Amino acid sequence: MNPFIEELRWRGMLQDMTPEIEEHLNKGTASAYLGFDPTADSLHIGHLVGVMTLLHFQRAGHKPFALVGGATGMIGDPSFKSAERNLLDKQTLDHNVSCIQNQLSKFLDFKTNANNKAELVNNYDWMSQFSFLDFIRDVGKHITVNYMMSKDSVKRRLEDGNGLSFTEFSYQLIQGYDFYHLWKNKNCTVQLGGSDQWGNIVTGTELIRRMGGGSAFALTVPLITKADGSKFGKTEGGSVWLDPEKTSPYAFYQFWLNVSDEDASKYIRIFTTLDRETIEALEAEHAQAPHLRTLQKEIAKQVTIMVHSQEDYEMAVKASEILFGKSSTEDLAALDERTFLQVFDGVPQVKIENAEYTALTSILDLFGEISQGVIFGSKGEARKMIQGGGLSINKEKVADPNASINFELLQGKYLLVQKGKKNYFIVEIV
């Protein structure tokens, strides 16, 4: 029985672990690391699982290392990818590394005076010191190719005929060496990671045994899935990023709010730090009145606040109420301009000259060339949508495409156009 492992277990975050890890963690403060691949200049919500794992580790009194793969990112992990990766150039990589480091610093406690202060490391710092010859002599010598080829991640690539380059093949050695390096220099005895990392991690423990004669441990977290089988963390717009420039706090909040009931129980355990009693109480509440979506709201709240801020959360709630609640034209008109623009941050905008606007004779004309195809590709398309009852302006449904234009402009200059349920556009009359 180890508190950290128990915590992961009831949260459904335990996939696999090496045999003696519990006894090891029970001995006192241990150190563990978890790696992040700098494939982009922001983390996305998939990475959050790793972040939470480290967070629980630190909360259990242990010392977490967040490793950003400045070196491994140059190679590309073959794990469960179907094809060879494109390599990023050094400059992009540097940029990505610093962005990700910056984001990570928000989640773990890097400032505490306690001895389990979180630390940020970059494997480029030690890997870049290595010459190729030194590496293959000092590290490569300890691991056989047979061993490396027996990994599922490599086997799969060999079997499906696409093959993999020597570069990607050697990935597990680099990652394995990271573990050895941290074990040797930072007394880091545990590596945490997603279940797809198991093979790489074990190569690390193997290296530690052979090169250092020591023992080290591994624990993996399951891959996050969705009940309907589609990929977790994706929306029509692509990944859900932690960077507010890439995914607005509003969109971020919405993502969590739209999680299905089946997934909500699972996610609230993984992505929030709420304790077991609280979660079970929320689940009971949710079961009583599923339409209130208690679980989704709580997840969305917790995660939005953790990743963004209290203010961003409140703004997202406000925006959601306006966009999806029973708000009316009056409610819209009552917003001050600042709030209005914040709520509709990221919504596509069209600017129309006042003279042109007043010259329009029918609603349909608004979607002709004057709006540059932003809202509709053509007038015919707009007409169909209006006839299908799918268009609202200022929250009021437009029924007749030929009706004349007679809208109250919000803030004296905006029109809020809604296409379908979730697509909003702002027309600004200038």
Place this chain on the structure above:
RNA sequence: GGGGGAAUACCAAAGCGGCCAACUGGGACGGACUGUAAAUCCGUUGACUUAUGUCUUCACAGGUUCGAAUCCUGUUUCCCCCA
């Protein structure tokens, strides 16, 4: 190498001289219902337009015909059978 078959819109799949911008299913997009859900039901789905219209489509290039996705010739690709 010989013989046979197929190529249709995002996908699958009908059509086999005019009634075909092309049945139907899936997907996508809208609507109703609902919990900003699932299930269900309804509508749209070549383009532009809103007239009861024009234009561009049924592998590609030619041809027959008043008229072709439908017939003929050639080309390309794919599948099957025999060697």
